[in-house]
Structures are given as C-alpha cells and as structure tokens.
Amino acid sequence: MFEGLSFGLGAGQALLVTGPNGAGKSSLLRLLAGLLTPAAGEIANPFATAWLGHDNALKAERRLIDELRFWAAVDGTPAARIDAALDRFDLDAIAALPVRVLSSGQKRRAALARTWASGARLWLLDEPSVGLDVANVARLSDAMREHRAAGGLVIATSHVDIGLDDAAELAL
C-alpha cells in the first residue's frame, strides 16, 4: 500500500495523516495500533495506546454509562475519571440511555470520552470528527491540546480541520 515511510514522534507532539481516499491512512493507524502487521519494516510504539477507529465498539443493547464503565474496568481507570469524561464531552444527559437510541454524533462523543478516560499516552484517532457538530469539534481540539500539554501524543487522520495545532503533517 505504501513504502519508504519513516517518522518519529516525541512527547507532546502530534501527527496529522492526510491523503485521498484509499491512500492508506487508516491502514497506517491500524499498523501503529498493532491491528495489522507490516509486510516489511519496523514499528516501535512503547506507549500505552488508545484507539479510535471507524467503529465505535459500543454495544447497542447496553446503557452508555455501563459501556464506559466496562472499558474503564478494562483500562483500570477510576470511576471519577468516567464522570469527568461524561462531563467533558457533554454526555451526562444521555448517559443512562441505551446506545441503540443514540445518534452517530453522540456515539462518536462517547468513543472520544473512552479515549480520553483511558489515560493512554498515545491517541490514534481515525477520522475523529465524523458526525460531530462545530461545538463538539471544539471539545475534541481542546481535549487534544490538553492531552499534548500533559506530554501526550496524538496521531490523527482527517479530511477536515480538527484544530490540531502545529502538528507535523504526513501526506500519503
């Protein structure tokens, strides 16, 4: 799909992967997340990684809050962090609803809340702004800015401006 690709990222840095449909943006992120194995070459990712793919990985039958608590248990994050995540992405009012009645934007926010709450150092975000309105894209960029200020790393793909300040750009 692509070859001759090389980049490195340190604390607080961000990388925006751009390119036309089918260029391999998602595949690159899946490689970094360990979901694909490279045909050749090497990937060194020493960080705890949070993955936000096209699929939100939320079960339709379960309440939103139960799903977030489940992933918090998997990540070993405290309950208070889930409350903060709900607050941060304006999910308090819909936390008790089953995921199946939520809109795609609301599910996306829930997936972002899971990423934020995970406490992982590296965020891999594949088209994080899909389905989000302007106010929530602003929430996303605030979250990314804070994450990087605290030494976190962000690698994202996007076709629109998601407010990733002074990020390195990788065009595929």
Add this chain to the structure above:
Amino acid sequence: MSAFLALVGRDLALRGARGGLLLPLIFFALVAILFPFAVGPDPALLARIAGGVMWVAALLAALLPVDTLLEPDRADGTLDQFVARGTPLALVVVARTVSHWLGFAPLLLLTTLVASALLNLPAEQLPALVAGLAIGTPALAALGVLAAALTAGLRGAGGLAGLLVLPLALPVLIFGAGVLTAGPGETTAVKLLAAASLFLVAIAPIGAAAALRAALD
C-alpha cells in the same frame, strides 16, 4: 483480573439482554420432547438411548449461539479495542468461554432433570448423566468459542462451525456415554471424560486466539 471479570459480566448482561440465556434451554427441552415422537413411545428403547440423546442435544445447544459469540465483537471494533490496549486475545477468549459456559450449562443441567423424565432415562443413570455433563460441558463451551473464532468474519458460517468442531467433540461424547453405562465403582470413564474435557478447555483458547488474530489482520 478486573478486566476478566468485567468481560464475563458484560457478556452475561448482553446475552440476557438479547434473550440468549433461554434459547439453548428451549432447544434442549424441544429435542427431549421431539425424540419420543420420532422413535416411538417404546419405554425400553427410550431408556436405552435417553442418555446419548441428551449428550448430543447438549453439544448442539453449546454450538447454537456460535454466531453471536465473537463475530459481533469483530464487526463492531471491540476486538480492535482489546488489541490496541495490549489485552491478550487469549484472555478475551477464555472470558468468553467462561461466560458462554455460564450462559447455558447450569440451567441446562437443571433442565436435564425434566428431560430425563420425558425420555424415560433410568433413574440410576441420572446422577451419572448430570455429573458427566457438568464435567463435559466446559469442553463443549470451549469448542463453541473455538468454532466462533474460526468462523469470525465469514458470512453465514454457523453450519460450517458445526462441521469444523463436531469431530473434536467425539472424545467427550464417547467418554460421556461411557460414564452412563459404567458400573458402580468403575471410574475409568469419568477420568477419561475429565481428561478429554481438560485437554479441550486448555488448547481451544490458544487456537481461538490465534484464529481471531488472523481474522483481524
């Protein structure tokens, strides 16, 4: 460990929400009801085949929910989430095996009491049947999860899943039936059944994790 318990708990909650807890039971009970109609109401014949029929019904009940065991998690990105976190897929598979077993076996053992009456199982064979199923069903659950892993990502693979793992269930069936007919004090069949069950429970998750990994790539 907390991740493991959270996984098992969520699996059971999901299965309950989808109504999947009763399905294997109804299936098991239906087989017990249909069999006397199919082979005729001869009590002696029924008594002879009752134990074997219930073993086969238990095996098929364990394979019944195969389509829902792992494929939804692959399709909705849940498995991706685990892999990205570095959670071993083997842990996910073992948790799924435990929740699958809890989801059908305890209630199935209870249903055996009713089904044995319908099938005219000799009273002295009932303890052997219940004990044998208690020992053998974990292996059946592990095989169900293995089938689910092997067929994850394939469309309409339920039938294929059965073909793949039914042969592996043969030792459990053979020794399970052996337990039924063992005389008092004979423990060889129970030991062989336990050995076959342990073996399958131990190796099935390894194969299932590898199959899932291949399905994701």
